[in-house]
Amino acid sequence: MDSHGTTVLRHHFENEEQQKEASSLGMWVFLLTEIMFFGGMFMAYLAYRQLYPDSFAAASSKLDVTLGAMNTVVLICSSLTMAMAVHSAALGKQKMIVFYLVATLFLGSVFLGIKTKEYHDKFVHHEVPGADFHPEDWPKNVDMSHASLYFGLYFGLTGLHASHMIIGAGMLLFLIVKAHRGAYTAEWHTPVEMFGLYWHFVDIVWIFLFPLLYLIDPHFGK
16 A cells, blocks of 8 residues: 555555455464464363363352453454444545544453453462462362462463453554554555454454353352
């Protein structure tokens, strides 16, 4: 895309359609690698959950389901605003592209803010794996080492997800600046479309994380 809003056809493509198809293929291949990456961690989590169900249920009861549910709603709303940004780009509505991208960035920031509070609470209540790990009011019949494993997987999975959110926030800032300058038109808005796929993928990952991490018998031991 040049400064006049005209698509720049790279020399190794025959036409604009082929260039867009290549972009789409590249993004889907990238997302496939992400699925395999997260999939391995999900499988590890599920395997250990089957081995230590009582410990994982007890550890899950230490999570704040309300905050997790709030973040789920926030991300679902952010998927809606991202979809509207793509739709606005397809219609060539410059101001609406910026508006919905900013809204998506705001909701992503809210998610990260809530997650930061959760992490802070875990440190305060000594629920972070390591030498200082000793959760309060812990059931006597549950192995602490298995609980520590749960929290290790919790921080690993949610931390990896949060890192994708942070990267997404940076990409959103870039898109917002470019959209404000009128870079995206109804004829060419591939970057917005491709980022939309990335953002929806990150949201879907959380949709799986929330029930797996937060809703394993949250009333265990109460």
